[in-house]
Amino acid sequence: MAKPRKSRNPASDLPAPARLPWQPPAQPVATALLISLAALLVRVLVSVGPYSGQGAAPKFGDYEAQRHWMELTLHLPTSDWYRNTSDNDLAYWGLDYPPLSAYQSLLHARLINASLPDTVALRSSRGFESPESKLLMRWTVLSSDLMVFFPAALWFVWAYMKDGVGGGGEKREGWMWLLAMVLINPCLVLIDHGHFQYNCISLGLTLGAIAGVLSRNELAAAALFSLAINHKQMSMYFAPAFFGHLLGKCLKRKYPILEVTKLGFVVFGTFALVWWPYLRSYQATMQVISRLAPFERGIYEDYVANFWCSTSVLIKWKRLFAIKPLKLMSLCATIFAFLPSFVQQVKSPSNLGFLYSLLNSSFSFYLFSYQVHEKSILLPLLPASLLALHEPHLYGWFTYYALFSMYPLICRDQLLLQYIAVLGLFFLIYYSPGASYVKGINVSSGTKAVLSLPLLCSILFHIVYLQIEPPKRYPFLFDALIMFICFSQFVILTLYTNYKQWMLDLHPRPVGRRKKDL
Known part of the structure; x- marks a missing residue:
């Protein structure tokens, strides 16, 4: 008698963490609330200090x-x-x-x-400037953070752990540590609540869009990311990753053209809604666009740890080339840098690959795009924080050098005390007793020596920058040396993360499919 055939269940092919629903530990709401309150307290304490240009x-x-x-x-x-x-x-x-x-x-x-x-x-x-105006201005940033970035962070952690992106076992129990890593990001806290900006809004909208992708709410993700671009144009750093991942998922569904069309309607509709007052005429639209692309400032301004500024010691880009060829060179270099990551996601879209792609895409723009500021490092730092459970050493290493790259800016703003305190708090949490996944890296002694050299130099320059006057002939010598150290680490990190993203093809994690797609 022939044995009856077993029915094939597509869900059984998925890894266990993606198949089983995530069950958070007891009282997750109370724990998340405590972490959020601690992150809020850190922001309040930093905001007591000076601000940019005080x-x-x-x-x-x-x-x-x-x-x-x-x-x-x-x-x-x-x-x-x-x-x-x-x-x-x-x-x-x-x-x-x-x-x-x-x-x-x-x-x-x-x-x-x-x-x-x-x-x-x-x-x-x-x-x-007055104490009352400073208080009101600070509260506008705090309230923006609470209403945009904090809910997005909570949504992301829930979607990340539920989807099983971080793997199984102890990593699935690390949601509290992950939430703390995302919320207590020293660079974002110092720039928004010390220096004074509203990056929490654009980054929060982007984070919400990422959470939407992980929770399979692609239309909501498209709307949120469109809003992020319309808040700060630097959010375009993430555009190749979003476009590549969503396009790759649409191409694998039953009606790909319909799926792409729906996303297109959401994107164009969101842009039209935001730009409505300026769509009355071509001149009004171009007036806004011209303000968003200040090419006349040159390919770089301050000492930023990217390719153009770091290599300007040897190649005087501003003297050798006019603005038009520099724009073309920058565009080509940026596309060439993010193209491998983009292609990988179109070819093999996955949630973990999407997070790597966000990091690689934003790194490409930071390193090669036109008119990058030192504060732009916040953009690749966001997806790095989202990968903290999967790549804890990368996130810790990157966070340190991202903060160090802004050290001259922090000193100009007289936020050195806040810098030391927030960095110390970050690493206390990072190496907390419960974070057992942050273990030593098994590398050769030679590799450790190579990694240790820039670390020792960076520690030394923290002191040198404050205590020693640079030569009069080279007044920005120490700024340039800090830039070189950070640039070298950023190049190593982006090569590593591109390699890790392409290695996912050797061990693919299928993207979860909806019932109507099965």
Whole structure:
């Protein structure tokens, strides 16, 4: 008698962590709340310190830029936000972020104007600084963080652990450590709540989009990532990863053209909604776009640890090439750098590969794109934090050098105490007793020596930068040396992560399919 054939269940082919639902430990809400409160307390303590350009007339710093944008959006019509007028001198902190960032400035301006109108008074408030205005401005960042980045981080950790991206066993129990790594990111805390910016909004929207991808809510992910781009154009650093991964998933479904069309409608609809006031004419649209791409500033400004600035010691890019060929060279180099990661995700989309692709894509833009700032390191640092459970050593190493690359900026802002405290707290949590997955790396003694040399140099330069005056002939010598050290590590890290992403093809983890796709 023939044996009956067993019915084939596609889910049985998936790895155990992806097949079984994730069951969090007891009282996960209370634990997540405690971690969130601790992360909030760290932000509050950092915000007590100085901010960018405090008392430094005539242009001050990023704090004044954000305040000035609130002033402009509150008192001027939308048609004048990006246009040079008698009330809007673009040479004085002209608005250079997309419309969603301007709407955010308007919302905060209305809240501040209700209690302290002198802070955002038109023309008369330039350089306005008072303890009350500082408190209100700081609370706008804290509230933005709480309403955008914190919920996105919680959603990501839930989706990550439920999907089983991090693997099984002890890694699946490390959700608390992962949440702490994402929320207590020393670079983001110091830049947003010390230096003073709103990266938590664009990064939070991106993080929400990533969580949407992991939880198979692709349409929500497309909308959230479109909003992230419309808040800060640097979010485009992640665009190749999102496009490659979603395209790869669509191509593997029953009706690929329909799937791509739905995503396209969401993206174009979101952009149209945000840009609606500027779609009335071609001139109005181009006025905004011209402000978002400041090519006249040159391929780099300050000492940033990317390719163009690091190699400028040997090749004087600004002297040898005009802006147009530099733009083309930068574009080609950036595409060439992220193309392998993009192709891998189109070919073999997976959630873990998607996280690697986000890191590799953003690293490519940081290293090779036009007009990169030192604070742009926050973008590749976000996906690195999301890979903390899978690549704990990479995240710890990268976090240290990312923070070190901003050390001159931190010193200018007089945030050295906050720098030491937040970095120390980060590594206390990173090497906490419960983090058993952070173990020693099994490498040869020669490799350890090579890795230890830049680490020792970086520790030395922390002291040298503060205690020793550079030669008068080379006033920025120490800034350049810090840049070289960090650039060397970033190149090593991006080569490693590209290699790890392509190695996933040798041990593929299938993307979970929805019922209608089976």
